Amino acid sequence: MIKLVDISKFYQTGSVSFAALDKVSLNIEDGELVAIMGPSGSGKSTLMNMIGLLDVPSEGRYFLDGKEVSKLFEDDLSEIRNKKIGFIFQSFNLLPRLNAFENVELPLIYRGMAAAERRTRAEHALEIVGLADRMHHKPTELSGGQQQRVAIARALAGEPPIILADEPTGNLDSQSGVEVMEIVRKLNHSGKTVILITHDMQIAQQAKRIIRIQDGRIVQDEEVA
Amino acid sequence: MGVWQIVKLAVKGIQANKMRSFLTMLGVIIGVAAVIILVSIGAGTSKSVTDRIEGMGSNLISVNMRGSGSSAVLTYEEVMQWKERTGIKGIAPVVNGSVSVKYGSNKYDTSLEGVNDEYREVRNHNVQRGRFIIPADISFRQKVALLGTEVSRQLFGTMNPVGETVKINGINFKVVGLLEEKGSESMGSNDDKVIIPFSTAERLMTSIGVRNVYIQAESPEMVESVVAQIENFLYRKTNDEEAYRVFNQAEMLSTVNQVTGMLTAMLGGIASISLLVGGIGIMNIMLVSVTERTREIGIRKAVGAKRRDILRQFLIEALVVSGTGGIIGITLGIGGSRLLGSLMSIPTEVSLKVMGLAFGFSVLIGIIFGMYPANKAAKLNPIEALRFE
Structure with a gap:
Protein backbone atom coordinates (compact mmCIF):
# COMPACT_ATOMS: atom_id res chain seq x y z
CA MET A 1 0.00 0.00 0.00
CA ILE A 2 1.17 3.49 -0.91
CA LYS A 3 0.51 6.26 1.57
CA LEU A 4 1.66 9.84 1.05
CA VAL A 5 1.16 12.33 3.89
CA ASP A 6 1.55 16.05 3.15
CA ILE A 7 4.30 15.53 0.63
CA SER A 8 5.94 18.70 -0.68
CA LYS A 9 8.82 19.16 -3.06
CA PHE A 10 10.53 22.47 -3.50
CA TYR A 11 12.95 23.47 -6.21
CA GLN A 12 15.27 26.39 -5.80
CA THR A 13 15.76 28.48 -8.93
CA GLY A 14 18.07 31.32 -8.06
CA SER A 15 16.45 33.02 -5.09
CA VAL A 16 12.96 31.86 -6.01
CA SER A 17 11.64 28.69 -4.39
CA PHE A 18 9.08 26.79 -6.39
CA ALA A 19 6.82 24.04 -5.07
CA ALA A 20 6.45 21.26 -7.59
CA LEU A 21 4.31 19.41 -5.06
CA ASP A 22 2.37 21.19 -2.36
CA LYS A 23 1.22 19.10 0.60
CA VAL A 24 -0.02 16.18 -1.43
CA SER A 25 -1.69 13.38 0.51
CA LEU A 26 -2.70 10.21 -1.24
CA ASN A 27 -3.51 6.58 -0.52
CA ILE A 28 -3.30 3.88 -3.14
CA GLU A 29 -4.38 0.38 -2.14
CA ASP A 30 -2.80 -2.81 -3.43
CA GLY A 31 -4.23 -3.92 -6.75
CA GLU A 32 -5.59 -0.55 -7.81
CA LEU A 33 -5.36 0.79 -11.35
CA VAL A 34 -4.92 4.54 -10.95
CA ALA A 35 -4.42 7.20 -13.60
CA ILE A 36 -2.75 10.45 -12.69
CA MET A 37 -3.63 13.26 -15.08
CA GLY A 38 -2.56 16.84 -15.41
CA PRO A 39 -1.11 19.38 -17.81
CA SER A 40 2.63 19.58 -18.25
CA GLY A 41 4.29 21.36 -15.36
CA SER A 42 1.49 20.32 -13.03
CA GLY A 43 3.80 18.21 -10.90
CA LYS A 44 2.57 14.82 -12.06
CA SER A 45 6.04 13.67 -13.04
CA THR A 46 7.43 14.82 -9.71
CA LEU A 47 4.67 12.87 -8.00
CA MET A 48 5.50 9.80 -10.04
CA ASN A 49 9.21 10.14 -9.20
CA MET A 50 8.26 10.46 -5.56
CA ILE A 51 6.04 7.37 -5.60
CA GLY A 52 8.73 5.52 -7.60
CA LEU A 53 11.37 6.43 -4.99
CA LEU A 54 13.51 8.13 -7.60
CA ASP A 55 13.16 11.34 -5.64
CA VAL A 56 12.81 12.20 -1.97
CA PRO A 57 10.30 14.77 -0.68
CA SER A 58 11.40 18.07 0.83
CA GLU A 59 8.67 17.73 3.40
CA GLY A 60 6.09 15.15 4.35
CA ARG A 61 6.18 11.42 4.85
CA TYR A 62 5.84 8.49 2.53
CA PHE A 63 4.91 5.04 3.76
CA LEU A 64 5.34 2.10 1.44
CA ASP A 65 3.72 -1.09 2.77
CA GLY A 66 3.69 0.49 6.20
CA LYS A 67 7.37 1.37 6.22
CA GLU A 68 8.50 4.97 6.08
CA VAL A 69 10.72 5.46 3.04
CA SER A 70 10.91 9.27 2.83
CA LYS A 71 14.08 9.50 4.91
CA LEU A 72 16.10 6.70 3.35
CA PHE A 73 19.42 7.02 1.57
CA GLU A 74 19.89 6.59 -2.14
CA ASP A 75 21.21 3.03 -1.99
CA ASP A 76 18.34 1.87 0.24
CA LEU A 77 15.89 3.44 -2.19
CA SER A 78 17.61 1.57 -5.03
CA GLU A 79 17.07 -1.68 -3.21
CA ILE A 80 13.38 -1.00 -2.59
CA ARG A 81 12.87 0.15 -6.19
CA ASN A 82 14.51 -3.01 -7.36
CA LYS A 83 12.14 -5.23 -5.39
CA LYS A 84 8.88 -3.33 -5.33
CA ILE A 85 8.60 -1.06 -8.34
CA GLY A 86 8.66 -1.65 -12.08
CA PHE A 87 9.02 1.38 -14.33
CA ILE A 88 7.58 1.86 -17.79
CA PHE A 89 8.75 5.07 -19.45
CA GLN A 90 7.37 7.05 -22.36
CA SER A 91 10.68 6.79 -24.21
CA PHE A 92 11.12 3.08 -23.30
CA ASN A 93 14.56 3.72 -21.80
CA LEU A 94 16.08 0.46 -22.94
CA LEU A 95 19.85 0.16 -22.98
CA PRO A 96 20.77 0.23 -26.67
CA ARG A 97 23.85 -1.97 -26.34
CA LEU A 98 21.97 -4.82 -24.71
CA ASN A 99 19.53 -7.14 -26.46
CA ALA A 100 15.95 -7.63 -25.30
CA PHE A 101 16.80 -10.49 -22.97
CA GLU A 102 19.72 -8.65 -21.36
CA ASN A 103 17.57 -5.56 -20.84
CA VAL A 104 14.90 -7.59 -19.10
CA GLU A 105 17.51 -9.36 -17.01
CA LEU A 106 18.97 -6.08 -15.70
CA PRO A 107 16.91 -5.60 -12.51
CA LEU A 108 17.52 -9.26 -11.62
CA ILE A 109 21.27 -8.79 -11.97
CA TYR A 110 21.18 -5.89 -9.52
CA ARG A 111 19.17 -8.06 -7.18
CA GLY A 112 22.07 -10.50 -7.17
CA MET A 113 20.08 -13.39 -8.60
CA ALA A 114 21.85 -16.47 -9.96
CA ALA A 115 22.16 -16.72 -13.74
CA ALA A 116 19.89 -19.74 -14.17
CA GLU A 117 17.02 -18.16 -12.27
CA ARG A 118 17.51 -14.86 -14.10
CA ARG A 119 17.17 -16.71 -17.38
CA THR A 120 13.92 -18.42 -16.39
CA ARG A 121 12.40 -15.23 -15.05
CA ALA A 122 13.46 -13.00 -17.95
CA GLU A 123 12.25 -15.53 -20.51
CA HIS A 124 8.94 -15.84 -18.70
CA ALA A 125 8.51 -12.05 -18.61
CA LEU A 126 9.22 -11.82 -22.34
CA GLU A 127 6.66 -14.57 -22.96
CA ILE A 128 4.01 -12.59 -21.08
CA VAL A 129 4.51 -9.61 -23.41
CA GLY A 130 4.62 -11.91 -26.43
CA LEU A 131 8.24 -11.36 -27.40
CA ALA A 132 9.76 -14.76 -26.65
CA ASP A 133 10.92 -14.93 -30.28
CA ARG A 134 12.66 -11.51 -30.19
CA MET A 135 14.83 -12.24 -27.20
CA HIS A 136 18.15 -11.65 -28.92
CA HIS A 137 17.19 -8.55 -30.85
CA LYS A 138 18.72 -5.22 -30.00
CA PRO A 139 16.26 -2.38 -29.28
CA THR A 140 17.11 -0.76 -32.63
CA GLU A 141 15.97 -3.94 -34.37
CA LEU A 142 12.53 -3.74 -32.77
CA SER A 143 9.50 -1.55 -33.50
CA GLY A 144 8.35 1.06 -30.98
CA GLY A 145 5.56 -1.16 -29.73
CA GLN A 146 7.95 -4.09 -29.33
CA GLN A 147 10.46 -1.90 -27.49
CA GLN A 148 7.79 -0.80 -25.05
CA ARG A 149 6.80 -4.42 -24.52
CA VAL A 150 10.44 -5.25 -23.73
CA ALA A 151 10.38 -2.38 -21.23
CA ILE A 152 7.21 -3.85 -19.68
CA ALA A 153 8.90 -7.24 -19.47
CA ARG A 154 11.80 -5.55 -17.69
CA ALA A 155 9.38 -3.95 -15.24
CA LEU A 156 7.77 -7.37 -14.68
CA ALA A 157 10.84 -9.54 -14.42
CA GLY A 158 11.53 -8.76 -10.79
CA GLU A 159 7.85 -9.41 -9.98
CA PRO A 160 7.33 -6.10 -8.20
CA PRO A 161 3.89 -5.41 -6.69
CA ILE A 162 3.78 -1.90 -8.17
CA ILE A 163 4.06 -0.84 -11.82
CA LEU A 164 4.63 2.83 -12.59
CA ALA A 165 3.90 3.78 -16.19
CA ASP A 166 4.77 7.31 -17.33
CA GLU A 167 2.91 8.03 -20.61
CA PRO A 168 3.47 4.43 -21.74
CA THR A 169 1.69 4.98 -25.07
CA GLY A 170 2.97 8.51 -25.67
CA ASN A 171 5.54 7.48 -28.29
CA LEU A 172 3.50 4.73 -29.92
CA ASP A 173 1.11 4.53 -32.86
CA SER A 174 -2.48 3.85 -31.86
CA GLN A 175 -2.41 0.12 -32.68
CA SER A 176 0.72 -0.49 -30.55
CA GLY A 177 -0.78 1.74 -27.87
CA VAL A 178 -3.84 -0.48 -27.68
CA GLU A 179 -1.65 -3.57 -27.39
CA VAL A 180 0.45 -2.05 -24.65
CA MET A 181 -2.60 -0.95 -22.69
CA GLU A 182 -4.01 -4.45 -23.07
CA ILE A 183 -0.91 -5.83 -21.35
CA VAL A 184 -1.05 -3.16 -18.65
CA ARG A 185 -4.67 -4.06 -17.88
CA LYS A 186 -3.80 -7.73 -17.72
CA LEU A 187 -1.06 -6.95 -15.22
CA ASN A 188 -3.56 -5.16 -13.05
CA HIS A 189 -5.93 -8.12 -13.30
CA SER A 190 -3.16 -10.38 -12.10
CA GLY A 191 -3.05 -8.32 -8.91
CA LYS A 192 -0.43 -5.64 -9.49
CA THR A 193 -0.92 -2.06 -8.42
CA VAL A 194 -0.66 0.00 -11.61
CA ILE A 195 -0.17 3.77 -11.63
CA LEU A 196 -0.52 5.41 -15.04
CA ILE A 197 0.59 8.92 -15.76
CA THR A 198 -1.09 10.30 -18.85
CA HIS A 199 -2.75 13.29 -20.39
CA ASP A 200 -4.75 11.11 -22.79
CA MET A 201 -8.32 10.83 -21.55
CA GLN A 202 -8.90 7.60 -23.48
CA ILE A 203 -6.04 5.94 -21.68
CA ALA A 204 -7.07 7.36 -18.33
CA GLN A 205 -10.57 6.05 -18.71
CA GLN A 206 -9.26 2.51 -18.66
CA ALA A 207 -8.32 3.10 -15.02
CA LYS A 208 -10.68 2.62 -12.10
CA ARG A 209 -9.61 5.81 -10.42
CA ILE A 210 -8.45 9.12 -11.89
CA ILE A 211 -6.44 11.64 -9.92
CA ARG A 212 -6.13 15.11 -11.44
CA ILE A 213 -3.24 17.29 -10.40
CA GLN A 214 -2.62 20.95 -11.06
CA ASP A 215 0.01 23.37 -9.73
CA GLY A 216 1.34 20.70 -7.42
CA ARG A 217 -1.99 19.97 -5.79
CA ILE A 218 -4.54 17.20 -6.22
CA VAL A 219 -7.64 18.90 -7.57
CA GLN A 220 -9.79 15.86 -8.21
CA ASP A 221 -9.72 12.22 -7.10
CA GLU A 222 -12.59 10.14 -8.44
CA GLU A 223 -13.56 6.53 -8.92
CA VAL A 224 -14.51 5.58 -12.47
CA ALA A 225 -17.31 3.13 -13.15
CA MET B 1 26.15 -7.59 -10.10
CA GLY B 2 28.96 -10.06 -10.64
CA VAL B 3 32.37 -8.82 -11.64
CA TRP B 4 32.47 -11.16 -14.62
CA GLN B 5 29.16 -9.73 -15.83
CA ILE B 6 30.60 -6.21 -15.68
CA VAL B 7 33.80 -7.25 -17.43
CA LYS B 8 31.73 -8.71 -20.28
CA LEU B 9 29.75 -5.49 -20.40
CA ALA B 10 32.91 -3.39 -20.41
CA VAL B 11 34.36 -5.44 -23.27
CA LYS B 12 31.11 -4.86 -25.18
CA GLY B 13 31.39 -1.15 -24.55
CA ILE B 14 34.95 -1.14 -25.82
CA GLN B 15 33.93 -3.05 -28.94
CA ALA B 16 31.11 -0.59 -29.56
CA ASN B 17 33.63 2.25 -29.73
CA LYS B 18 36.61 0.52 -31.31
CA MET B 19 38.50 3.52 -32.63
CA ARG B 20 38.05 5.56 -29.50
CA SER B 21 38.99 2.68 -27.22
CA PHE B 22 42.04 1.92 -29.32
CA LEU B 23 43.24 5.52 -29.18
CA THR B 24 42.69 5.59 -25.44
CA MET B 25 44.58 2.35 -25.04
CA LEU B 26 47.36 3.61 -27.27
CA GLY B 27 48.55 5.92 -24.51
CA VAL B 28 48.89 2.99 -22.13
CA ILE B 29 50.31 0.72 -24.84
CA ILE B 30 53.06 3.18 -25.70
CA GLY B 31 53.73 3.88 -22.05
CA VAL B 32 54.05 0.24 -21.04
CA ALA B 33 56.07 -0.68 -24.15
CA ALA B 34 58.42 2.26 -23.52
CA VAL B 35 58.94 1.25 -19.91
CA ILE B 36 59.70 -2.34 -20.89
CA ILE B 37 61.99 -1.48 -23.79
CA LEU B 38 64.00 1.12 -21.91
CA VAL B 39 64.26 -0.90 -18.72
CA SER B 40 65.22 -3.99 -20.72
CA ILE B 41 68.05 -2.05 -22.35
CA GLY B 42 69.21 -0.86 -18.94
CA ALA B 43 68.96 -4.33 -17.42
CA GLY B 44 70.62 -5.95 -20.44
CA THR B 45 73.56 -3.55 -20.30
CA SER B 46 73.88 -4.11 -16.58
CA LYS B 47 73.82 -7.87 -17.02
CA SER B 48 76.39 -7.94 -19.80
CA VAL B 49 78.81 -5.79 -17.80
CA THR B 50 78.25 -7.93 -14.72
CA ASP B 51 78.74 -11.11 -16.75
CA ARG B 52 82.03 -9.85 -18.09
CA ILE B 53 83.30 -8.90 -14.68
CA GLU B 54 82.22 -12.25 -13.27
CA GLY B 55 83.70 -14.00 -16.30
CA MET B 56 87.11 -12.81 -15.19
CA GLY B 57 86.81 -15.40 -12.43
CA SER B 58 84.70 -15.62 -9.34
CA ASN B 59 85.68 -14.02 -6.04
CA LEU B 60 88.64 -12.54 -7.82
CA ILE B 61 91.16 -10.22 -6.23
CA SER B 62 93.97 -8.74 -8.28
CA VAL B 63 97.20 -7.31 -6.93
CA ASN B 64 99.33 -4.86 -8.90
CA MET B 65 102.80 -3.84 -7.83
CA ARG B 66 103.30 -0.32 -9.07
CA GLY B 67 106.61 0.77 -7.62
CA ASP B 240 104.25 2.61 0.99
CA GLU B 241 100.53 2.53 0.24
CA GLU B 242 101.19 3.82 -3.24
CA ALA B 243 103.44 0.91 -4.14
CA TYR B 244 100.62 -1.57 -4.66
CA ARG B 245 97.00 -1.76 -5.55
CA VAL B 246 94.56 -4.43 -4.55
CA PHE B 247 91.46 -4.70 -6.70
CA ASN B 248 88.38 -6.44 -5.56
CA GLN B 249 85.94 -7.78 -8.10
CA ALA B 250 82.96 -7.51 -5.75
CA GLU B 251 83.65 -3.83 -5.22
CA MET B 252 83.88 -3.29 -8.94
CA LEU B 253 80.61 -5.17 -9.42
CA SER B 254 78.76 -3.16 -6.86
CA THR B 255 79.97 0.11 -8.38
CA VAL B 256 78.91 -1.00 -11.84
CA ASN B 257 75.58 -2.24 -10.55
CA GLN B 258 74.96 1.03 -8.81
CA VAL B 259 75.60 2.99 -11.99
CA THR B 260 73.55 0.75 -14.26
CA GLY B 261 70.80 0.52 -11.67
CA MET B 262 70.57 4.29 -11.65
CA LEU B 263 70.54 4.35 -15.43
CA THR B 264 67.75 1.77 -15.54
CA ALA B 265 65.68 3.61 -12.96
CA MET B 266 66.11 6.84 -14.88
CA LEU B 267 65.03 5.28 -18.17
CA GLY B 268 62.08 3.62 -16.46
CA GLY B 269 61.13 6.90 -14.82
CA ILE B 270 61.14 8.76 -18.11
CA ALA B 271 59.02 6.06 -19.72
CA SER B 272 56.63 6.11 -16.76
CA ILE B 273 55.76 9.69 -17.59
CA SER B 274 54.25 8.53 -20.88
CA LEU B 275 52.28 5.94 -18.93
CA LEU B 276 50.98 8.74 -16.74
CA VAL B 277 49.96 10.69 -19.82
CA GLY B 278 48.16 7.55 -21.01
CA GLY B 279 46.29 7.50 -17.70
CA ILE B 280 45.14 11.07 -18.21
CA GLY B 281 43.86 9.98 -21.62
CA ILE B 282 41.81 7.27 -19.94
CA MET B 283 40.35 9.74 -17.48
CA ASN B 284 39.46 12.10 -20.30
CA ILE B 285 37.64 9.44 -22.27
CA MET B 286 35.92 8.03 -19.21
CA LEU B 287 34.56 11.48 -18.39
CA VAL B 288 33.20 11.79 -21.91
CA SER B 289 31.75 8.31 -21.60
CA VAL B 290 30.03 9.11 -18.31
CA THR B 291 28.42 12.19 -19.85
CA GLU B 292 27.35 10.27 -22.92
CA ARG B 293 25.87 7.52 -20.87
CA THR B 294 24.14 9.64 -18.27
CA ARG B 295 20.79 8.26 -19.39
CA GLU B 296 22.07 4.69 -19.14
CA ILE B 297 23.18 5.40 -15.59
CA GLY B 298 19.72 6.79 -14.82
CA ILE B 299 18.06 3.67 -16.22
CA ARG B 300 20.34 1.38 -14.28
CA LYS B 301 19.64 3.26 -11.08
CA ALA B 302 15.90 3.23 -11.75
CA VAL B 303 15.89 -0.56 -11.99
CA GLY B 304 17.88 -0.90 -8.79
CA ALA B 305 21.59 -0.24 -9.34
CA LYS B 306 23.32 1.11 -6.26
CA ARG B 307 26.15 3.61 -6.27
CA ARG B 308 28.72 0.89 -5.87
CA ASP B 309 27.28 -1.00 -8.86
CA ILE B 310 27.73 2.04 -11.09
CA LEU B 311 31.13 2.82 -9.59
CA ARG B 312 32.27 -0.73 -10.18
CA GLN B 313 30.99 -0.72 -13.75
CA PHE B 314 32.92 2.37 -14.79
CA LEU B 315 35.99 1.44 -12.79
CA ILE B 316 36.11 -1.97 -14.41
CA GLU B 317 35.71 -0.36 -17.81
CA ALA B 318 38.72 1.84 -17.09
CA LEU B 319 40.58 -1.22 -15.85
CA VAL B 320 39.75 -3.28 -18.91
CA VAL B 321 41.03 -0.46 -21.14
CA SER B 322 44.22 0.05 -19.14
CA GLY B 323 44.74 -3.68 -18.53
CA THR B 324 44.29 -4.59 -22.19
CA GLY B 325 46.56 -1.70 -23.08
CA GLY B 326 49.03 -3.05 -20.55
CA ILE B 327 49.00 -6.55 -22.04
CA ILE B 328 49.37 -5.26 -25.60
CA GLY B 329 52.10 -2.92 -24.36
CA ILE B 330 53.98 -5.79 -22.72
CA THR B 331 53.79 -7.87 -25.90
CA LEU B 332 54.94 -4.92 -27.96
CA GLY B 333 57.62 -4.10 -25.40
CA ILE B 334 59.05 -7.62 -25.47
CA GLY B 335 59.01 -7.65 -29.28
CA GLY B 336 60.42 -4.14 -29.43
CA SER B 337 63.28 -4.82 -27.06
CA ARG B 338 64.19 -8.03 -28.92
CA LEU B 339 64.09 -6.19 -32.23
CA LEU B 340 66.12 -3.30 -30.89
CA GLY B 341 68.53 -5.71 -29.27
CA SER B 342 69.19 -7.55 -32.51
CA LEU B 343 69.13 -4.50 -34.81
CA MET B 344 71.46 -2.34 -32.76
CA SER B 345 73.16 -5.26 -31.00
CA ILE B 346 72.40 -3.79 -27.61
CA PRO B 347 72.03 -6.41 -24.93
CA THR B 348 68.45 -6.38 -23.66
CA GLU B 349 66.83 -8.37 -20.93
CA VAL B 350 63.11 -8.38 -20.17
CA SER B 351 62.56 -9.63 -16.66
CA LEU B 352 59.28 -10.97 -15.35
CA LYS B 353 59.55 -8.43 -12.59
CA VAL B 354 59.54 -5.51 -14.99
CA MET B 355 56.64 -7.00 -16.94
CA GLY B 356 54.65 -7.45 -13.76
CA LEU B 357 55.56 -3.99 -12.60
CA ALA B 358 54.58 -2.35 -15.88
CA PHE B 359 51.30 -4.25 -15.95
CA GLY B 360 50.61 -3.47 -12.32
CA PHE B 361 51.38 0.17 -12.93
CA SER B 362 49.02 0.33 -15.90
CA VAL B 363 46.26 -1.29 -13.85
CA LEU B 364 46.97 1.13 -11.01
CA ILE B 365 46.69 4.00 -13.45
CA GLY B 366 43.35 2.60 -14.60
CA ILE B 367 42.16 2.64 -10.99
CA ILE B 368 43.51 6.09 -10.19
CA PHE B 369 42.31 7.80 -13.34
CA GLY B 370 39.12 5.75 -13.57
CA MET B 371 38.10 6.53 -10.00
CA TYR B 372 37.14 10.15 -10.55
CA PRO B 373 34.86 9.56 -13.57
CA ALA B 374 33.41 6.41 -12.00
CA ASN B 375 32.65 8.26 -8.81
CA LYS B 376 31.07 11.06 -10.79
CA ALA B 377 28.85 8.51 -12.53
CA ALA B 378 27.91 6.80 -9.27
CA LYS B 379 26.82 10.06 -7.69
CA LEU B 380 24.50 11.10 -10.51
CA ASN B 381 21.00 11.84 -9.42
CA PRO B 382 18.70 9.21 -11.00
CA ILE B 383 15.98 11.66 -12.07
CA GLU B 384 18.37 14.13 -13.63
CA ALA B 385 20.17 11.27 -15.30
CA LEU B 386 16.90 9.92 -16.71
CA ARG B 387 15.94 13.36 -17.97
CA PHE B 388 19.28 13.78 -19.76
CA GLU B 389 18.97 13.93 -23.54
Missing part, protein backbone atom coordinates in the same frame (compact mmCIF):
# COMPACT_ATOMS: atom_id res chain seq x y z
CA SER B 68 109.93 0.61 -9.48
CA GLY B 69 113.07 -1.20 -8.47
CA SER B 70 113.67 -4.69 -7.21
CA SER B 71 112.18 -4.03 -3.77
CA ALA B 72 108.87 -3.20 -5.41
CA VAL B 73 108.26 -6.69 -6.76
CA LEU B 74 107.27 -9.91 -5.10
CA THR B 75 108.96 -13.23 -5.52
CA TYR B 76 107.09 -16.24 -6.82
CA GLU B 77 107.75 -18.20 -3.64
CA GLU B 78 106.64 -15.31 -1.45
CA VAL B 79 103.39 -15.04 -3.31
CA MET B 80 102.70 -18.77 -3.24
CA GLN B 81 103.15 -18.78 0.53
CA TRP B 82 99.99 -16.73 0.82
CA LYS B 83 98.25 -20.03 0.24
CA GLU B 84 98.66 -20.76 3.92
CA ARG B 85 96.47 -17.82 4.81
CA THR B 86 92.80 -18.44 5.44
CA GLY B 87 90.23 -17.85 2.81
CA ILE B 88 92.47 -18.18 -0.23
CA LYS B 89 91.60 -20.83 -2.77
CA GLY B 90 94.03 -20.13 -5.54
CA ILE B 91 96.94 -17.87 -6.39
CA ALA B 92 98.07 -17.05 -9.88
CA PRO B 93 101.13 -14.80 -10.28
CA VAL B 94 101.50 -13.48 -13.79
CA VAL B 95 104.42 -12.20 -15.82
CA ASN B 96 103.31 -9.95 -18.65
CA GLY B 97 105.07 -9.04 -21.83
CA SER B 98 104.81 -8.35 -25.51
CA VAL B 99 106.06 -10.96 -27.93
CA SER B 100 106.00 -11.81 -31.56
CA VAL B 101 104.81 -15.28 -32.46
CA LYS B 102 105.72 -17.02 -35.71
CA TYR B 103 104.36 -20.08 -37.38
CA GLY B 104 105.98 -20.80 -40.69
CA SER B 105 105.83 -17.55 -42.57
CA ASN B 106 102.95 -16.17 -40.46
CA LYS B 107 104.00 -13.65 -37.87
CA TYR B 108 101.77 -12.08 -35.24
CA ASP B 109 102.50 -9.64 -32.42
CA THR B 110 100.55 -10.29 -29.25
CA SER B 111 100.77 -10.15 -25.49
CA LEU B 112 102.20 -12.91 -23.36
CA GLU B 113 101.28 -14.12 -19.92
CA GLY B 114 103.51 -16.36 -17.90
CA VAL B 115 101.28 -18.24 -15.50
CA ASN B 116 101.08 -21.22 -13.21
CA ASP B 117 98.60 -24.10 -13.17
CA GLU B 118 96.21 -22.31 -10.81
CA TYR B 119 95.62 -19.50 -13.27
CA ARG B 120 93.05 -21.53 -15.13
CA GLU B 121 90.79 -21.85 -12.11
CA VAL B 122 91.45 -18.39 -10.71
CA ARG B 123 90.78 -16.53 -13.96
CA ASN B 124 88.10 -18.95 -15.11
CA HIS B 125 90.06 -19.50 -18.30
CA ASN B 126 89.13 -22.82 -19.87
CA VAL B 127 90.86 -24.78 -22.58
CA GLN B 128 88.91 -25.92 -25.57
CA ARG B 129 91.63 -28.17 -26.97
CA GLY B 130 94.73 -29.77 -25.48
CA ARG B 131 95.76 -29.06 -21.92
CA PHE B 132 96.63 -26.20 -19.59
CA ILE B 133 99.97 -25.48 -17.91
CA ILE B 134 100.82 -28.17 -15.35
CA PRO B 135 103.20 -27.90 -12.35
CA ALA B 136 105.84 -29.91 -14.16
CA ASP B 137 105.94 -27.28 -16.93
CA ILE B 138 106.91 -24.73 -14.33
CA SER B 139 109.47 -26.90 -12.53
CA PHE B 140 111.24 -27.82 -15.78
CA ARG B 141 110.74 -24.50 -17.53
CA GLN B 142 109.05 -26.31 -20.38
CA LYS B 143 108.74 -24.45 -23.64
CA VAL B 144 105.05 -25.05 -24.08
CA ALA B 145 102.38 -22.53 -24.98
CA LEU B 146 98.59 -22.08 -25.11
CA LEU B 147 97.15 -19.82 -27.75
CA GLY B 148 94.21 -17.50 -27.48
CA THR B 149 91.61 -17.96 -30.21
CA GLU B 150 92.59 -14.71 -31.92
CA VAL B 151 96.27 -15.69 -32.07
CA SER B 152 95.36 -19.13 -33.35
CA ARG B 153 93.18 -17.60 -36.05
CA GLN B 154 95.97 -15.29 -37.17
CA LEU B 155 98.62 -17.98 -37.33
CA PHE B 156 96.75 -21.17 -38.14
CA GLY B 157 93.50 -20.03 -39.68
CA THR B 158 91.00 -22.78 -39.09
CA MET B 159 93.70 -25.39 -38.51
CA ASN B 160 94.11 -27.07 -35.13
CA PRO B 161 97.27 -25.53 -33.59
CA VAL B 162 97.67 -28.14 -30.84
CA GLY B 163 100.82 -30.19 -31.38
CA GLU B 164 102.40 -27.65 -33.74
CA THR B 165 105.52 -25.69 -32.92
CA VAL B 166 105.63 -21.90 -32.96
CA LYS B 167 108.47 -19.47 -32.48
CA ILE B 168 107.99 -16.97 -29.66
CA ASN B 169 110.60 -14.21 -29.90
CA GLY B 170 112.61 -16.66 -31.95
CA ILE B 171 112.46 -19.58 -29.53
CA ASN B 172 110.60 -22.79 -30.33
CA PHE B 173 107.50 -23.51 -28.22
CA LYS B 174 105.22 -26.46 -28.54
CA VAL B 175 101.54 -25.54 -28.64
CA VAL B 176 99.81 -27.74 -26.06
CA GLY B 177 96.44 -26.07 -25.89
CA LEU B 178 93.92 -23.68 -27.35
CA LEU B 179 92.08 -21.36 -24.97
CA GLU B 180 88.34 -20.98 -24.98
CA GLU B 181 86.95 -17.83 -26.53
CA LYS B 182 86.09 -15.26 -23.86
CA GLY B 183 85.36 -12.04 -25.69
CA SER B 184 86.85 -8.70 -24.83
CA GLU B 185 86.73 -7.00 -21.47
CA SER B 186 87.67 -3.59 -20.19
CA MET B 187 91.28 -4.68 -19.76
CA GLY B 188 91.66 -5.74 -23.39
CA SER B 189 90.94 -8.84 -25.39
CA ASN B 190 91.15 -12.13 -23.55
CA ASP B 191 91.60 -13.99 -26.79
CA ASP B 192 94.54 -12.06 -28.17
CA LYS B 193 97.31 -13.57 -26.06
CA VAL B 194 99.59 -16.54 -25.55
CA ILE B 195 100.11 -18.30 -22.25
CA ILE B 196 103.33 -20.03 -21.24
CA PRO B 197 104.65 -21.40 -17.91
CA PHE B 198 105.58 -18.75 -15.36
CA SER B 199 109.20 -19.84 -15.02
CA THR B 200 109.69 -19.97 -18.77
CA ALA B 201 108.24 -16.48 -19.11
CA GLU B 202 110.60 -15.09 -16.47
CA ARG B 203 113.49 -16.27 -18.64
CA LEU B 204 111.99 -15.18 -21.90
CA MET B 205 111.09 -11.70 -20.70
CA THR B 206 114.26 -11.48 -18.60
CA SER B 207 112.14 -10.12 -15.79
CA ILE B 208 112.53 -11.09 -12.19
CA GLY B 209 109.76 -11.14 -9.66
CA VAL B 210 106.02 -10.83 -9.80
CA ARG B 211 104.13 -7.63 -10.55
CA ASN B 212 100.66 -9.03 -11.08
CA VAL B 213 98.92 -11.61 -8.93
CA TYR B 214 95.40 -12.89 -9.22
CA ILE B 215 93.92 -14.40 -6.11
CA GLN B 216 90.72 -16.35 -5.77
CA ALA B 217 88.99 -16.18 -2.42
CA GLU B 218 87.17 -19.25 -1.15
CA SER B 219 83.81 -17.48 -1.03
CA PRO B 220 82.34 -14.03 -1.57
CA GLU B 221 82.26 -13.56 2.22
CA MET B 222 86.01 -14.22 2.44
CA VAL B 223 86.96 -11.61 -0.18
CA GLU B 224 87.13 -8.73 2.26
CA SER B 225 89.25 -10.59 4.80
CA VAL B 226 91.67 -11.77 2.11
CA VAL B 227 92.01 -8.23 0.75
CA ALA B 228 92.81 -6.98 4.25
CA GLN B 229 95.43 -9.67 4.81
CA ILE B 230 97.14 -9.00 1.51
CA GLU B 231 97.09 -5.24 1.98
CA ASN B 232 98.54 -5.71 5.43
CA PHE B 233 101.30 -7.91 4.09
CA LEU B 234 102.11 -5.53 1.25
CA TYR B 235 102.21 -2.49 3.49
CA ARG B 236 104.59 -4.19 5.88
CA LYS B 237 106.78 -5.17 2.96
CA THR B 238 106.86 -1.84 1.11
CA ASN B 239 105.92 0.71 3.76
